Amino acid sequence: MANLPTQQIPGMVVCEAATMKVSTGVAAAYTVSIFVPAFSWLLDVSLHCVALWNAGTSATGKVGDATDDDCFFTAVDLKATDLIAAESIATYGGTALAGGKVGADVANSQWNRRFLSTSRVITFTNTLAGTAATTGEAILAVTYATLAGINSMARKDA
Secondary structure, three states: OOOOOOOOOOOEEEEEEEEEEOOOOOOEEEEEEEEEOOOEEEEEEEEEEEEOOOOOOEEEEEEEOOOOOOOOEEEEEOOOOOOOOOEEEEOOOHHHHOOOOEOOOOOOOOOOOOEEOOOEEEEEEEEEEOOOOOOOEEEEEEEEEEOOOHHHOOOOOO
């Protein structure tokens, strides 16, 4: 078998963000989501706290997708300890920048399911418990590279 020719794949880098801010603040699970198209390479998933959540008992965040709802970040305390105002956690640095809240897809030194041939929706879920929250704001940001044309490439043996 001969060497396969190298082919450049056109694409672009996209960063999308979704903000979750207190509206009613009653005890419940709140979500914001970002769609990532098929054949995309995740570059970063980050969660940034703009203002602490003041729910009575707890405000616990997680970020994941339909396969694993906390595959990126798990059990993030949004009231004070894990993510305080003006602070972010991110996946691009592996476990080093995840604030000890890394999910199963970003374990040790590897990042699982970073590239998928199917689309996915990345969701930040914040579960408020106790009395109603009157403050709290966080931003989910997802950065990915789209690889347009990869699904039309065909392997040719010479």
